[in-house]
Amino acid sequence: MATRNWILHLDLDQFIAAVELLRHPELRGRPVVVGGTGDPTQPRTVAATATYEAREHGVHSGMPLRTALRRCPDAVFLPSDPPAYEAASERVMAVLREFPVLVEIWGWDEAFLGATTDDPETLAADLQHAVRTRTRLDCSIGIGDNKHQAKLASALAKPAGVRRLTTANWAETMNHRPTDALWGIGARISKRLAALGYHTVAQLAAADPAELARHFGPTNGPWYRYLALGKGEAEVVTTPWIARGHSRETTFPQDLTDRADLARHLTALAGHVTQDAVDAGREITRVSVKVRTTPFLTRTRQSKLPAPTTDPALVTRTALDILDRHDLTHPVRLIGVAVEYTMPKE
Template sequence: MSRTVRVSAARRNWGEDDSGCDFMHVDMDSFFAAVELLEHPELVGKPVIVGGSSARGVVTTATYEAREYGVHAGMPMSAALRLCPHATVLPTRHYIYRAASAAVMEILREITPEVEQVSIDEAFLGIGGARRRLGSAVEIGNLVRERVSNELGLTATVGIASVKFVAKIASTQAKPDGLLLIPQPQTVPFLHELPVGALWGVGSRTQEVLHRIGIDWVKELAEADRSRLVRALGIASAHKLQELAQGIDRRQIETKQVDKSISHEETFETDLRSAGQIEAVMLRQSHQVAGSLRRKGLLARGVSIKVRSGSFKTLTRSTSLPTGTDTGKTIYEAACRLFRQLPLPPDGIRLVGVKAERLLSAALGVQALIDEDPKQRRVETAADQLRERFGSDVVSAATLLSERGKREERHLPKDDLFPQE
């Protein structure tokens, strides 16, 4: 559920010349909600919110009718219903979304073998080879949309460009249920119509930094003095972002399948009854997960937890992240937020697990590496190197542990198995 800024001027017809436009980005429209509407046709055209319905529930996605009221993914359900009180709330059902996603990707792979799935509801396609069989880039884009609609009853938006990330931006600007071709000569003019926040890789923190140095538009970023950008953003981020603003992106389609998730879980010999002890376990697990992400060159855009009670009742909760991450601190904070939404079982907890989900290649994760605290990532990367050299127990997240110790403990109804901190 993208909240990327859209500019009406950017959605116009940029021309019909698709020579060299071999990149396509397919993005399903309001995917989870659209899948739900297949089973609830009476709700089509009405505001629908998918997510947790409890007092602490969170919005997973919403139809465009609900988004018009300001509803967006990640906001508390209570806030969403204040904005749109007449919306229908449906529970999140990941198993049907996974099945629908598999059907969409099967269609895409029948059109071209060059498919790079980057999340459950979007993929890049390399269409250079498919042209000989299926026609022009626009004809292939329309074929994708027609097949998804006719065979699955869902709508997809398509962006087509000569540069990979521009295809992604084009699909964002074309939403919902649209197709936008950016001919190769129009790449830079198209980008320069956009505010800098629309550029793939510029999150809220980076946008604030750029605003402070007088850069609010992609055109201004492309023409900015490199030394000013380096002072504001650092060498790597300044170089990468300015190249993107100038329409330069050398990445190709990566058909190698990315892991769907990375998780660590632990079953305890004695059921735990202290929230502080459980969060300490999640702290360790979060850093284990983050270390695996960094080793594999992956970023997570979602976090989930699993908690099993002493009576073997299993609860799971998940959340989306605003940007991809490979830092234990970010994963831990998300896991703790989820854990604190759960009722603490009176019979204790026998198992806890933390999972990183919605994984994508770190090569696509410009925004995460810029918007996250670079010092935190450097610290964790340095810790990776120490563990690799001296062993896994040589270093731990002391700062986070000390912060946890300062927080007020929540205890389960029975006597605590551990002394209060």
């Protein structure tokens, strides 16, 4: 009778590229870059992903397609196709749900699993085999005592491997690594930590929580030390996530300077966002307008609505009023609308 609980993190390897290669098997082994409409000459479009063959030429996700084309002229460029990824993701998640585990989905290509077993490695191998057989997709699986450990373990397990990272081997695995190896500490915080003398996970784990709180706030500061100690959330939540809000934004191929043009785009975005809310059965409580000007300066302005609404005219009017509170004296490269939803009680 198994009594030990584990958190597993399943991460599909090169998910978007893998789905595209299933549809285009003739491209296997070639450098492939996915992003935008698939036109690498389009400015202000970035790669969603790049295959290993493209990465060998220095191409990576987030890189402008035009740069990718320069670095790898032989690459095949494919358009991004979110509905196809959504469908592939659902097939994978359906396989996971057939196992005696709790499943918490985290986006298209990730899931946390809660399992009770004495042999998590065998469970992980069985999961990989089932996903591979049923969807022809590879995944890596991390095994941990909590989500943080499992998440880092799955990254260490790539490609297509299984890795265990628990409290028992946390220190030997993580202590020497830089602080941004932790899930939740990025480049900015890592740099600020380094300025305080905390370069490694071990150093951060030994830090004074009060000092961290002074520099990073009462919640974040002590939390960074917790991460360094290998702690983290250990509850797998199977109930569907309820979105806090929703947004749509557009980056223009060329800057816009005419307010009427901006108002037209903003009106369309506000209409979309409101329709999305209606489709999701949600009400809007707050409207926010984002404007990004050259040189890449991003500002947001927001208003709380007097009452929750699903009226596109009201949301649009509010967005246009907010637009007038923005400084529009510089050319605009992006405009966006974000809304917050009322949260259901309980």
